[in-house]
Amino acid sequence: MTTPVFRENPMQSILEAQVTAHTPEGGIVCDQSIFYPTGGGQPGDSGQLLLDEQVWDIATTVKGEGDQIVLVPAEPKPLPPVGSAVQQRLDWGRRMSHMRVHTALHLLSVVLPLPVTGGAIGEGKGRLDFLMPEPPSDKQAIEDAVNALIDQNLQVSDEWITEAELDENPDMVKTMSVQPPRGSGRIRLVRIGEGDSTVDLQPCGGTHVANTGEIGRIRIGKIENKGKQNRRVNLLLEG
Incomplete structure (x- = not known):
């Protein structure tokens, strides 16, 4: 298996492995890996793998067999030998952009408390699809509400519950299209806020900023019609 170091230390950008x-x-x-594998709407990380004077550019990261995390080289070339000690280096700017967008989308789901039918995270932008028969009447109000939550500098943390506990609280799952992975007996939750000031708590396997202030200002882009019952809300980072 590959130990997912990114889960406990999402801010780590260099790792010996x-x-x-x-x-x-x-x-x-x-x-072990600081590279996040594609999943849950979040793209796989990119960066570099170093061995002595040799460098492998990593185009993306994906899930492999079982608990393996697979680094995908950008071009075919002889691979570092099995057993060799390498250094992993993240494309940190891209990862941080993904984390800022991901946490912002969680806040968007707070401002629009509707079932989520899909979503995607990109560099500097993302989107959520909602079960929303009618488009929102005030796009600016949505943008202002998300930015107000960001300005509260709410702590972002994670915790674990059992699958049985999740079954007892099905409303925690906001996404209709993607269900939390099962089989290990545990489900990871991401919490925004603390105690009575918690604004969001939902299953999530992705990486996030440490507090909402790190997101920076966001802008709500186009709201698109994606079917009779669906609306796509686009979100962009302003800086």
């Missing part, structure tokens, strides 16, 4: 396997497709598996 050991190559444990190669995939038939030419991917690299390490014993």
Whole structure:
């Protein structure tokens, strides 16, 4: 398995690791990873892998067999040998942009408390699709409400519950299209706020900023009609 260091230390951008396997497709598996694999609407991380004077540009990261995390090189070339000690370096600017957008989308789901039918995170932008028969009447009010939550500098943290506890609280799951992964017996929750000031608590496996102030100002972009019952709300970082 690959230890997902990004889960406990999402701010870590450099890591020493050991190559444990190669995939038939030419991917690299390490014993631990700061690279987040594609999942939950969040793209896989990119960056570099270093061994002595050699450098492998990593185009993306994906989930492999079992608990493996696979680093996908940008171009075909001989891979670092199994057993070698390598250094992982994240494209930190891209990762931080993903984290800011991801946390902002959680806040958007607070301001628009409707079932989420889809979503995607990009660099500097993201979107959520809502079960929303009629478009919102005041787009500026949505933008102002999300920015007001950001300005509260709310702490972002994670915790774990059992699958049975989630079954007892099904309303925690906001997404209709993606259900939390099961099988390990535990479900990770991301909390925004603390105690009575909690504004959001939902299952999520992605990476987030440490507090909402790190998001910066956001802008609500186009609100698109994506079917009779669906509206797509686009969100952009302003800086």
